[in-house]
Protein backbone atom coordinates (compact mmCIF):
# COMPACT_ATOMS: atom_id res chain seq x y z
CA UNK A 388 0.00 0.00 0.00
CA UNK A 389 1.32 3.44 -0.84
CA UNK A 390 0.54 6.22 1.61
CA UNK A 391 -3.22 6.76 1.62
CA UNK A 392 -5.46 9.31 3.32
CA UNK A 393 -8.87 7.91 4.18
CA UNK A 394 -11.41 10.71 4.47
CA UNK A 395 -14.42 9.76 6.55
CA UNK A 396 -17.37 11.70 5.18
CA UNK A 397 -19.68 10.52 7.99
CA UNK A 398 -17.31 11.99 10.59
CA UNK A 399 -17.15 15.25 8.63
CA UNK A 400 -20.94 15.45 8.44
CA UNK A 401 -21.18 14.70 12.17
CA UNK A 402 -18.81 17.61 12.91
CA UNK A 403 -20.58 20.03 10.57
CA UNK A 404 -24.01 19.16 12.04
CA UNK A 405 -22.60 19.68 15.53
CA UNK A 406 -21.16 23.09 14.59
CA UNK A 407 -24.40 24.11 12.86
CA UNK A 408 -26.36 23.18 16.03
CA UNK A 409 -23.91 25.06 18.30
CA UNK A 410 -24.04 28.15 16.08
CA UNK A 411 -27.77 28.24 16.91
CA UNK A 412 -29.28 31.24 15.11
CA UNK A 413 -26.07 32.11 13.24
CA UNK A 414 -25.51 30.53 9.84
CA UNK A 415 -22.50 28.26 9.36
CA UNK A 416 -20.09 28.63 6.46
CA UNK A 417 -17.49 25.90 6.32
CA UNK A 418 -13.96 26.95 5.36
CA UNK A 419 -12.70 24.58 2.68
CA UNK A 420 -9.62 26.59 1.80
CA UNK A 421 -6.35 24.84 0.89
CA UNK A 422 -8.16 21.87 -0.66
CA UNK A 423 -10.36 21.60 2.44
CA UNK A 424 -7.32 21.60 4.73
CA UNK A 425 -5.85 18.80 2.62
CA UNK A 426 -9.00 16.64 2.72
CA UNK A 427 -10.36 17.28 -0.82
CA UNK A 428 -12.34 20.41 -1.67
CA UNK A 429 -15.13 19.21 -3.97
CA UNK A 430 -16.09 16.12 -1.96
CA UNK A 431 -16.15 18.00 1.32
CA UNK A 432 -18.06 20.92 -0.22
CA UNK A 433 -20.95 18.64 -1.17
CA UNK A 434 -21.00 17.03 2.26
CA UNK A 435 -20.77 20.33 4.17
CA UNK A 436 -23.91 21.55 2.43
CA UNK A 437 -25.62 18.21 2.99
CA UNK A 438 -24.88 18.50 6.72
CA UNK A 439 -26.45 21.96 7.04
CA UNK A 440 -23.82 24.56 6.12
CA UNK A 441 -25.39 27.48 4.25
CA UNK A 442 -22.14 28.63 2.66
CA UNK A 443 -18.52 27.78 1.96
CA UNK A 444 -15.45 29.92 2.45
CA UNK A 445 -12.43 29.58 0.17
CA UNK A 446 -9.36 31.74 -0.22
CA UNK A 447 -9.66 32.87 -3.79
CA UNK A 448 -12.09 33.45 -6.60
CA UNK A 449 -10.69 30.64 -8.76
CA UNK A 450 -11.56 28.06 -6.07
CA UNK A 451 -15.03 29.59 -5.71
CA UNK A 452 -15.56 29.39 -9.48
CA UNK A 453 -14.58 25.70 -9.43
CA UNK A 454 -17.19 25.11 -6.75
CA UNK A 455 -19.90 26.93 -8.76
CA UNK A 456 -18.98 24.91 -11.84
CA UNK A 457 -19.19 21.79 -9.68
CA UNK A 458 -22.82 22.72 -8.92
CA UNK A 459 -22.68 24.41 -5.50
CA UNK A 460 -25.48 26.99 -5.42
CA UNK A 461 -24.99 28.07 -1.76
CA UNK A 462 -23.09 31.22 -0.75
CA UNK A 463 -19.44 31.09 -1.77
CA UNK A 464 -17.16 33.54 0.02
CA UNK A 465 -13.64 34.36 -1.24
CA UNK A 466 -11.40 36.90 0.46
CA UNK A 467 -7.84 36.73 -0.84
CA UNK A 468 -7.35 38.57 -4.11
CA UNK A 469 -4.46 39.52 -6.33
CA UNK A 470 -3.76 41.55 -9.43
CA UNK A 471 -5.07 38.78 -11.68
CA UNK A 472 -8.29 38.01 -9.81
CA UNK A 473 -11.15 37.71 -12.29
CA UNK A 474 -13.79 39.86 -10.59
CA UNK A 475 -15.95 39.86 -13.75
CA UNK A 476 -16.23 36.07 -13.53
CA UNK A 477 -16.84 36.32 -9.77
CA UNK A 478 -19.66 38.83 -10.30
CA UNK A 479 -21.21 36.72 -13.06
CA UNK A 480 -21.14 33.66 -10.77
CA UNK A 481 -22.51 35.56 -7.77
CA UNK A 482 -19.44 34.98 -5.59
CA UNK A 483 -19.40 36.91 -2.29
CA UNK A 484 -16.16 38.88 -2.09
CA UNK A 485 -14.28 39.89 1.03
CA UNK A 486 -12.86 43.34 0.31
CA UNK A 487 -9.93 44.58 2.36
CA UNK A 488 -8.67 47.73 0.63
CA UNK A 489 -9.69 50.69 -1.53
CA UNK A 490 -7.86 49.12 -4.48
CA UNK A 491 -9.93 45.95 -4.18
CA UNK A 492 -13.14 47.93 -3.75
CA UNK A 493 -12.51 49.89 -6.97
CA UNK A 494 -11.44 46.74 -8.84
CA UNK A 495 -14.66 44.95 -7.92
CA UNK A 496 -16.76 48.02 -8.74
CA UNK A 497 -15.20 48.57 -12.16
CA UNK A 498 -15.51 44.90 -13.19
CA UNK A 499 -18.60 44.10 -15.26
CA UNK A 500 -21.60 42.95 -13.24
CA UNK A 501 -22.62 43.87 -9.71
CA UNK A 502 -20.06 42.83 -7.07
CA UNK A 503 -21.33 41.25 -3.86
CA UNK A 504 -19.04 42.94 -1.34
CA UNK A 505 -18.26 42.15 2.30
CA UNK A 506 -16.13 44.99 3.69
CA UNK A 507 -13.40 43.84 6.05
CA UNK A 508 -12.45 45.90 9.08
CA UNK A 509 -9.12 45.13 10.74
CA UNK A 510 -10.11 44.47 14.36
CA UNK A 511 -6.57 43.84 15.55
CA UNK A 512 -5.15 40.87 13.69
CA UNK A 513 -3.31 43.16 11.23
CA UNK A 514 -3.51 40.50 8.52
CA UNK A 515 -5.60 42.57 6.14
CA UNK A 516 -8.74 44.70 6.21
CA UNK A 517 -9.40 48.44 6.32
CA UNK A 518 -7.65 50.21 9.19
CA UNK A 519 -9.99 51.86 11.71
CA UNK A 520 -8.84 55.29 10.48
CA UNK A 521 -9.91 54.48 6.91
CA UNK A 522 -13.13 52.71 7.81
CA UNK A 523 -15.50 55.72 7.63
CA UNK A 524 -14.20 56.66 4.19
CA UNK A 525 -14.39 53.02 3.03
CA UNK A 526 -18.05 52.84 4.05
CA UNK A 527 -18.99 56.13 2.34
CA UNK A 528 -17.17 55.13 -0.85
CA UNK A 529 -18.82 51.70 -0.81
CA UNK A 530 -22.23 53.32 -0.32
CA UNK A 531 -21.59 55.66 -3.28
CA UNK A 532 -20.59 52.69 -5.48
CA UNK A 533 -23.70 50.87 -4.30
CA UNK A 534 -25.90 53.83 -5.25
CA UNK A 535 -24.17 53.93 -8.64
CA UNK A 536 -25.25 50.30 -9.11
CA UNK A 537 -21.77 48.76 -9.41
CA UNK A 538 -21.71 46.83 -6.12
CA UNK A 539 -24.03 45.61 -3.38
CA UNK A 540 -22.59 45.72 0.11
CA UNK A 541 -23.76 42.41 1.50
CA UNK A 542 -21.73 42.19 4.68
CA UNK A 543 -19.16 43.49 7.13
CA UNK A 544 -16.60 41.05 8.51
CA UNK A 545 -13.32 40.50 10.25
CA UNK A 546 -11.23 37.66 11.66
CA UNK A 547 -10.75 37.09 15.37
CA UNK A 548 -7.14 36.44 16.34
CA UNK A 549 -8.11 34.13 19.23
CA UNK A 550 -5.52 35.96 21.30
CA UNK A 551 -7.15 35.51 24.72
CA UNK A 552 -10.40 36.70 26.28
CA UNK A 553 -9.41 40.34 26.77
CA UNK A 554 -7.96 40.75 23.27
CA UNK A 555 -10.98 39.03 21.71
CA UNK A 556 -13.42 41.22 23.68
CA UNK A 557 -11.55 44.31 22.48
CA UNK A 558 -11.69 43.05 18.88
CA UNK A 559 -15.44 42.40 19.18
CA UNK A 560 -15.83 45.95 20.54
CA UNK A 561 -13.98 47.35 17.50
CA UNK A 562 -16.18 45.25 15.21
CA UNK A 563 -19.38 46.62 16.81
CA UNK A 564 -18.06 50.19 16.42
CA UNK A 565 -17.33 49.49 12.75
CA UNK A 566 -20.85 48.16 12.23
CA UNK A 567 -22.32 51.36 13.64
CA UNK A 568 -20.21 53.45 11.27
CA UNK A 569 -21.28 51.24 8.34
CA UNK A 570 -24.98 51.58 9.08
CA UNK A 571 -24.44 55.30 9.71
CA UNK A 572 -23.07 55.51 6.14
CA UNK A 573 -26.32 53.97 4.86
CA UNK A 574 -25.07 50.40 4.34
CA UNK A 575 -27.73 47.82 5.23
CA UNK A 576 -28.90 45.13 5.70
CA UNK A 577 -25.54 43.60 6.51
CA UNK A 578 -24.41 40.07 7.14
CA UNK A 579 -21.98 40.38 10.07
CA UNK A 580 -19.28 37.75 10.53
CA UNK A 581 -16.21 37.46 12.70
CA UNK A 582 -15.92 34.03 14.32
CA UNK A 583 -13.79 31.08 13.11
CA UNK A 584 -13.65 27.71 14.91
CA UNK A 585 -12.56 28.84 18.36
CA UNK A 586 -15.08 31.66 18.76
CA UNK A 587 -17.83 29.63 17.07
CA UNK A 588 -17.35 26.90 19.68
CA UNK A 589 -16.73 28.95 22.81
CA UNK A 590 -17.68 32.59 22.35
CA UNK A 591 -21.37 33.14 21.58
CA UNK A 592 -20.89 36.92 21.66
CA UNK A 593 -18.69 36.65 18.54
CA UNK A 594 -21.14 34.65 16.43
CA UNK A 595 -23.22 37.52 14.96
CA UNK A 596 -24.96 36.32 11.73
CA UNK A 597 -22.45 33.80 10.37
CA UNK A 598 -19.61 31.68 11.73
CA UNK A 599 -16.85 30.67 9.29
CA UNK A 600 -15.56 27.37 10.62
CA UNK A 601 -12.56 25.48 9.28
CA UNK A 602 -10.41 23.26 11.47
CA UNK A 603 -13.15 22.09 13.88
CA UNK A 604 -15.13 20.68 10.94
CA UNK A 605 -12.21 18.33 10.30
CA UNK A 606 -12.41 17.11 13.90
CA UNK A 607 -9.30 18.96 15.05
CA UNK A 608 -9.33 21.20 18.10
CA UNK A 609 -8.48 24.89 17.73
CA UNK A 610 -7.64 24.92 21.46
CA UNK A 611 -4.55 23.83 23.41
CA UNK A 612 -6.54 22.57 26.40
CA UNK A 613 -8.46 19.81 24.60
CA UNK A 614 -8.41 17.72 21.46
CA UNK A 615 -11.27 17.29 19.00
CA UNK A 616 -12.71 14.37 20.91
CA UNK A 617 -13.03 16.56 24.00
CA UNK A 618 -15.20 18.87 21.91
CA UNK A 619 -17.42 16.04 20.67
CA UNK A 620 -15.81 16.12 17.22
CA UNK A 621 -14.61 13.14 15.17
CA UNK A 622 -11.32 13.08 13.25
CA UNK A 623 -12.01 12.96 9.53
CA UNK A 624 -8.62 11.97 8.12
CA UNK A 625 -6.65 8.78 8.69
CA UNK A 626 -3.22 8.62 7.06
CA UNK A 627 -2.16 5.02 6.49
CA UNK A 628 0.79 3.07 5.19
CA UNK A 629 2.05 -0.49 5.71
CA UNK A 630 5.16 -2.24 6.93
CA UNK A 631 7.38 -2.69 3.87
CA UNK A 632 10.47 -4.29 5.39
CA UNK A 633 12.15 -5.02 8.72
CA UNK A 634 14.86 -6.76 10.72
CA UNK A 635 17.49 -6.05 13.39
CA UNK A 636 14.94 -4.48 15.72
CA UNK A 637 13.54 -2.06 13.13
CA UNK A 638 10.74 -1.82 10.58
CA UNK A 639 10.37 0.40 7.54
CA UNK A 640 7.32 2.05 6.01
CA UNK A 641 7.60 3.50 2.53
CA UNK A 642 6.16 6.85 3.61
CA UNK A 643 8.26 9.80 4.69
CA UNK A 644 8.30 13.55 4.90
CA UNK A 645 7.56 13.70 1.15
CA UNK A 646 4.20 12.18 2.08
CA UNK A 647 3.42 14.66 4.83
CA UNK A 648 4.97 12.97 7.88
CA UNK A 649 6.58 15.75 9.93
CA UNK A 650 10.30 15.35 10.54
CA UNK A 651 10.30 14.38 14.19
CA UNK A 652 13.05 12.32 15.72
CA UNK A 653 14.13 10.99 19.06
CA UNK A 654 10.99 12.17 20.83
CA UNK A 655 7.69 10.67 21.83
CA UNK A 656 6.34 10.29 18.30
CA UNK A 657 4.71 6.96 17.55
CA UNK A 658 2.40 5.32 15.04
CA UNK A 659 0.06 2.39 15.40
CA UNK A 660 0.95 -0.91 13.70
CA UNK A 661 -2.10 -3.17 13.64
CA UNK A 662 -3.18 -1.57 16.93
CA UNK A 663 0.23 -1.64 18.72
CA UNK A 664 2.35 1.44 19.32
CA UNK A 665 5.63 1.69 17.45
CA UNK A 666 7.99 4.55 18.19
CA UNK A 667 9.39 6.51 15.29
CA UNK A 668 13.14 6.47 15.12
CA UNK A 669 13.81 8.47 11.90
CA UNK A 670 11.75 10.17 9.20
CA UNK A 671 13.38 10.26 5.75
CA UNK A 672 12.05 11.72 2.48
CA UNK A 673 10.51 8.47 1.22
CA UNK A 674 10.59 6.17 4.23
CA UNK A 675 10.30 6.13 8.00
CA UNK A 676 12.08 3.82 10.43
CA UNK A 677 10.10 2.39 13.35
CA UNK A 678 11.47 0.73 16.48
CA UNK A 679 10.52 -2.97 16.60
CA UNK A 680 9.97 -5.70 14.06
CA UNK A 681 6.45 -6.00 12.67
CA UNK A 682 5.02 -8.29 10.00
CA UNK A 683 5.49 -7.06 6.44
CA UNK A 684 2.13 -5.84 5.13
CA UNK A 685 0.75 -4.84 8.56
CA UNK A 686 -1.35 -1.67 8.38
CA UNK A 687 0.19 1.43 9.94
CA UNK A 688 -2.02 4.30 11.14
CA UNK A 689 0.20 7.37 10.99
CA UNK A 690 -2.41 10.03 11.76
CA UNK A 691 -5.90 9.20 13.03
CA UNK A 692 -7.52 5.78 13.32
CA UNK A 693 -5.75 3.86 16.09
CA UNK A 694 -2.70 6.11 15.63
CA UNK A 695 -1.96 9.52 17.09
CA UNK A 696 -4.31 12.42 16.40
CA UNK A 697 -3.34 15.43 14.30
CA UNK A 698 -3.17 17.34 17.59
CA UNK A 699 -0.53 14.87 18.90
CA UNK A 700 1.57 15.35 15.79
CA UNK A 701 1.16 19.10 16.15
CA UNK A 702 2.58 18.99 19.67
CA UNK A 703 5.52 16.78 18.61
CA UNK A 704 6.32 18.98 15.63
CA UNK A 705 5.67 22.24 17.48
CA UNK A 706 2.93 23.38 15.11
CA UNK A 707 -0.87 23.33 14.86
CA UNK A 708 -3.17 20.55 13.68
CA UNK A 709 -4.05 22.58 10.56
CA UNK A 710 -0.47 22.25 9.30
CA UNK A 711 -0.40 18.48 9.85
CA UNK A 712 -3.44 17.74 7.67
CA UNK A 713 -2.99 20.56 5.14
CA UNK A 714 0.64 19.50 4.69
CA UNK A 715 -0.29 16.08 3.30
CA UNK A 716 0.68 16.58 -0.35
CA UNK A 717 -1.57 16.14 -3.37
CA UNK A 718 0.17 12.96 -4.59
CA UNK A 719 -1.07 11.08 -1.50
CA UNK A 720 -4.18 9.19 -2.60
CA UNK A 721 -7.44 10.33 -0.95
CA UNK A 722 -10.04 7.62 -0.48
CA UNK A 723 -13.48 8.80 0.60
CA UNK A 724 -15.24 6.45 2.99
CA UNK A 725 -18.27 6.36 5.28
CA UNK A 726 -17.69 4.60 8.59
Ligand SMILES: Cc1ncc(COP(=O)(O)O)c(C=O)c1O
Pocket residue numbers: 418444466546582583584585599600601602603609
Ligand atom coordinates in the same frame (compact mmCIF):
# COMPACT_ATOMS: atom_id res chain seq x y z
C1 LIG B 1 -10.94 34.53 7.02
C2 LIG B 1 -10.98 33.18 7.63
N1 LIG B 1 -12.15 32.67 8.03
C3 LIG B 1 -12.23 31.46 8.60
C4 LIG B 1 -11.11 30.68 8.77
C5 LIG B 1 -11.24 29.35 9.46
O1 LIG B 1 -10.46 29.34 10.63
P1 LIG B 1 -10.43 28.03 11.56
O2 LIG B 1 -9.75 26.98 10.77
O3 LIG B 1 -9.68 28.46 12.77
O4 LIG B 1 -11.84 27.71 11.85
C6 LIG B 1 -9.86 31.17 8.37
C7 LIG B 1 -8.65 30.39 8.54
O5 LIG B 1 -7.54 30.79 8.35
C8 LIG B 1 -9.79 32.47 7.78
O6 LIG B 1 -8.63 32.99 7.38
